Amino acid sequence: MKSFDELTSQELDAWHRLRAANPALDSPYFHPGFAAAVHEFEPVRVAVSRDARGEVASLLPCHRDGALLRPVGWPGADFQGPVRAPGTPFRPVELLGRGVRGLEFDHLLEAEGFEPWIVSRRASPYVDVSGGLDGYLGRASRTGKDNMGQARRRTAKAERAYGPVRFEADTVDAEALREVVRLKRAQYAATGAKDYFAAPGRQELLTKLLHTRDPAFRGVLSTLRAGPHLLAAHFGMCSGGVLHWWFPVYDPEYAKLAPGWILLRELVAAAPALGISRIDLGRGDDEYKRRAKTGESVVCQGLVTRSPARLALRRARDSLAATARRSGLLRDLVRKVKKM
Incomplete structure (x- = not known):
């Protein structure tokens, strides 16, 4: 394992090459630009493996938290896995080894080699937006x-x-981004x-x-206003033709207008x-995702470990969380188990 900033130009070139060779890795989470941005604020380590010829065969960026490794961007990484052909x-x-006792994942793409440690799978909806609104309406439910x-x-x-409605699809507006964070934090507190x-x-x-404006990888801030009022906004990331729906928010004062749907x-x-053909909505059971989606991929949850007891505990925790999602009665208990 090496620090992200210790990667050689050859290894970074291999990252781009391997990702380009694997269509499953088109999410911006797999672009090295994401790992580079995260590394400025939280140390990113990269496991680099090589083949018999000495060529880079795979890269896995992650964080170390005590005895655990977690995917880069955790807990905000909605797609995870090794970059490989x-x-x-x-x-x-x-x-594992040298003090590392586990590799935890919660949004792993179906990946060969991880099967023994996968404890659950969940849907990650997406919207095919090729052809714009007319194209979407032809595919939508x-x-x-x-x-x-x-x-x-x-x-x-x-x-x-409230006044004229204005939508900005891709704006560099620091004040609007601060409002996105404020509304999102209020949502976290309320729920x-x-x-x-x-x-x-x-x-x-x-x-x-x-402020990252590379056409191959960039942040995207979209805002919806009526007169002077910010009704809704979204901040995500874009790579190639894929936009990841990351932090959508709306002002509860205008909830009756369903501004999130207007924004979408x-x-x-x-x-x-914008050159976008797919919007990944991310894992979740939100009603709007079920209604809006045109398809879905699958992401996996689990823990790579040599300890059967730790894996069994992880299975029990995920089973309890699934029951809570279905019933809504065990939410507090799940939070306590997760803290444990």
Whole structure:
């Protein structure tokens, strides 16, 4: 393992080459630009493996937290896994040792070599936006079409009530980004979710990404306003034709307008001009994701460990969390188990 800033130009070139050779790795999370940005605020280590010829065969960027390794960007990494060409062998257990007793993952792409340690799988919805709004409506479910139609009508309603509606698909606006963080933190507090931005460097990471304007990897901030009011906004990352839906927010004061749907509709319509063909919505059971999606991928949760007891405990924790999601009655207990 080596620090991200110790990677050679040959290893960085291999990162780009291996990613380009594997269509499954088109998410911006797999671009070295993401690891580079995170490394400015939290140390990133990279496991580099080589083949018999000495060529780079795979790279896995991660963080070390005591005896655990976790994927780069944890806990905000919605896609995880080694960067490698399809079919390249990978033995994650070889990362254990020298004080490392486990490699935890919660959004791992289906990956050969990890099967013994996968304890659960969950859907990660996406929206195919090729062809813009017309193309999407031709693929969307009935509920997706209905919500887009309602969003169009609510746009007119917002304009009558608050003033002209303005949508900016990709704006470098530091003040708007601060408002995204403020609204997101208020949402975390209202729902009892763990505050992602409580940890040092997280807000600064988004600011860094906002000002990253490389066409191959960049932050994307989209805003929806009516008159002087910010109704909704979203901050995500884009690489190639893929936009990752990362931090969507809306002002609860305008909740009756369902501004999140208005924002999503505008973004789908703007997708061709932005060069976007897919929006990854990220893992989750949110109703709007179920309604909006045109398809889904699968991400895995688990723990690479040599300890059967630790793996069994992880299985029990995930099983309990799944039950809580279904029933809504065990949420507090799940949080206590996770803290343990």
